[in-house]
Amino acid sequence: MHEIRLAGPWEHLEDAATYRVTLPQALSQGTAIRRRFHSPTGLSDETRLFVAVHRTENSGMLKVTCNGHDLIEAFDEEILLFEVTMQIEQHNELVLRPAGEESAGVEAVCLRICEPRSDDTMPS
Numbered sequence: 001m002h003e004i005r006l007a008g009p010w011e012h013l014e015d016a017a018t019y020r021v022t023l024p025q026a027l028s029q030g031t032a033i034r035r036r037f038h039s040p041t042g043l044s045d046e047t048r049l050f051v052a053v054h055r056t057e058n059s060g061m062l063k064v065t066c067n068g069h070d071l072i073e074a075f076d077e078e079i080l081l082f083e084v085t086m087q088i089e090q091h092n093e094l095v096l097r098p099a100g101e102e103s104a105g106v107e108a109v110c111l112r113i114c115e116p117r118s119d120d121t122m123p124s
Contacts, residue, residue, distance in 0.1 A: 003052075004111040006094070010035050013095075024056055024107045032097035033106065039088050040113055049088055050112040053080040053096065060102025065095045081112070 012021040013032045025033055043049070051071070053064065062080065064071045066087040072080060098104040 001115075002113040004040060004113070006035050006037060006109045006111060008035075023109065024105060026056070026103055026105045027062075027096070027098050028103045029098055029101060032095050034093060034095045035109065036091065036093050037111075039090050039092065040111060043088075043113070044115075046116040047085070048083060048114045048116075049085045050081055050114065051084050051094065052110045052112055054107040054109070055080065056105030056107050059105040061099035062104045062106070063097050063099040067092055 008022055009020050010023060010025065011018050011034045012025065013034055014030065021033065027033065040049070051064070051066065053062065055062065062072075064080070064082070066084045067089055069087045071084065071087070072082045094109070096104075096106055096109075
């Protein structure tokens with residue numbers, strides 16, 4: 001497994017305003033953060049790609065989209081891990097926003113590149 005940290009630049013989206021922010025970031029209802037990135041190089045047909053979202057303590061649920069596709073609505077897990085292999089394009093956009101009434105906090109976001117192994121291809 002190889003990990004690429006999506007440290008920045010992130011954009012904070014609120015109403016019509018957009019401005020750059022760094023992680024960690026707290027999100028309230030009606031706000032979101034967006035990160036654009038290129039597809040990692042060297043991916044094979046066998047490679048699986050995951051996005052890992054590290055939430056802050058006591059964070060509410062998050063809604064995550066990649067290139068306009070809803071990926072997950074999270075519950076009470078500290079690290080959210082979900083596969084994006086089929087959603088990745090040359091140029092990508094990842095958007096995170098609160099899924100419910102509670103605010104949500106994002107500590108860090110990483111791409112996990114997993115090459116196949118004979119027994120298991122899920123990241124640990």
